[in-house]
Amino acid sequence: MKVTAPPGHIVFLLNRLASEGFDSFIVGGSVRDSVMGRPVKDWDLATSAAPVDVARLFPKTVLTGERFGTVTVVLPECSVEVTTFRTEGEYINGRHPGEVEFITDLDEDLSRRDFTINAMAESVDGALYDPYGGIEDIKNGIIRCVGGPNTRFAEDALRMFRALRFSAQLGFSIEKETLQAIYANTALADRISSERIRMELEKTLMSQRPEVAGEMIKTGLLGRFIAVSGKNPDDFKKISSLPEDPLLRWCAFCGILINKLYIKSAVELLHNMHLDGKTIKLCTRALEITSFPVGEIEIKRLLSKNDTFVVRCAAAVGDVLYEDGTLLATTDRIINSGECISLGELAVSGSDLLTLGHLPGQELGKTLDRLLEHVIENPGDNNREVLIKLILEQ
Numbered sequence: 001m002k003v004t005a006p007p008g009h010i011v012f013l014l015n016r017l018a019s020e021g022f023d024s025f026i027v028g029g030s031v032r033d034s035v036m037g038r039p040v041k042d043w044d045l046a047t048s049a050a051p052v053d054v055a056r057l058f059p060k061t062v063l064t065g066e067r068f069g070t071v072t073v074v075l076p077e078c079s080v081e082v083t084t085f086r087t088e089g090e091y092i093n094g095r096h097p098g099e100v101e102f103i104t105d106l107d108e109d110l111s112r113r114d115f116t117i118n119a120m121a122e123s124v125d126g127a128l129y130d131p132y133g134g135i136e137d138i139k140n141g142i143i144r145c146v147g148g149p150n151t152r153f154a155e156d157a158l159r160m161f162r163a164l165r166f167s168a169q170l171g172f173s174i175e176k177e178t179l180q181a182i183y184a185n186t187a188l189a190d191r192i193s194s195e196r197i198r199m200e201l202e203k204t205l206m207s208q209r210p211e212v213a214g215e216m217i218k219t220g221l222l223g224r225f226i227a228v229s230g231k232n233p234d235d236f237k238k239i240s241s242l243p244e245d246p247l248l249r250w251c252a253f254c255g256i257l258i259n260k261l262y263i264k265s266a267v268e269l270l271h272n273m274h275l276d277g278k279t280i281k282l283c284t285r286a287l288e289i290t291s292f293p294v295g296e297i298e299i300k301r302l303l304s305k306n307d308t309f310v311v312r313c314a315a316a317v318g319d320v321l322y323e324d325g326t327l328l329a330t331t332d333r334i335i336n337s338g339e340c341i342s343l344g345e346l347a348v349s350g351s352d353l354l355t356l357g358h359l360p361g362q363e364l365g366k367t368l369d370r371l372l373e374h375v376i377e378n379p380g381d382n383n384r385e386v387l388i389k390l391i392l393e394q
Contacts, residue, residue, distance in 0.1 A: 149181035255317035286313030
């Protein structure tokens, strides 16, 4: 496989470390994505240099994880994490090792990583180091643990979620023994914080294969939040047709769960997963719109009475629950048309009505509502002269 050449600032880091006699390599997901021809978002380096040496060699560094050997080198282009080769002691909390030992051997460092596709390294001259068959697993589209999967998951239970998330993002299948180990170790998920689970679930929902979120339910990994296991509704696949907007996809996810009677309350699920208050509020309000209209005039009326984000979320839920699949597109077309759908967009205001002799109070509000309804049905009439004429004729 052809490896994407690293950018100049990464070559600079590798050469600077080498000039001082240290081995250094690009590692992890950056190698995986480079091999696959995917965009590399973060370039991570591993080196035989101790953290103190890394900090000495570069003018601006931050000791982001000194205990675990990680120093962030701040460059004009970006910040790059440089981690010393290490071995890890016993994991004390199902997420982090109790102690680490800095070493100088690359293969031993790679042996502690989660999956074969993440246990590769690339030198500055483009040579690939692949002691665990990551290239072959990429060719075959497989997620496989480095070493025994039960051991890997016992060390860090989040790796079970990561396996499924990578499956969703890369379109890979999970190797049989690795998948069996996920089913066997789901109880370990209780060790993971809600925030970390939410992050992995959201990345899965935002992928081209959001239906893998159903596998998280089926395996029981989400049992703390969704008390159903052994089932995987097909509906999650429809989420892929929605824009890659977390708000829309979370709302659609909750809509499917409620429709399937997997949960009673989206509020409870989203709160327990520690989503932000705005997302919880908008999703809750959207899910209260249980019968989304089909006609454009009816959608305009709905927009006139609700926040735009709420209506878009409700339309997204409608698209994944029903066969129509055009509700969000129609809603967005209306929003982007520039047509009047709110009192604030009317060509006349309350002040105009007062000038014409209307008294302040409820009747003035009702008159504005009637004008808005007229404009919703006749968008071309949102003109000051036309609307004043209508008022005078009433």
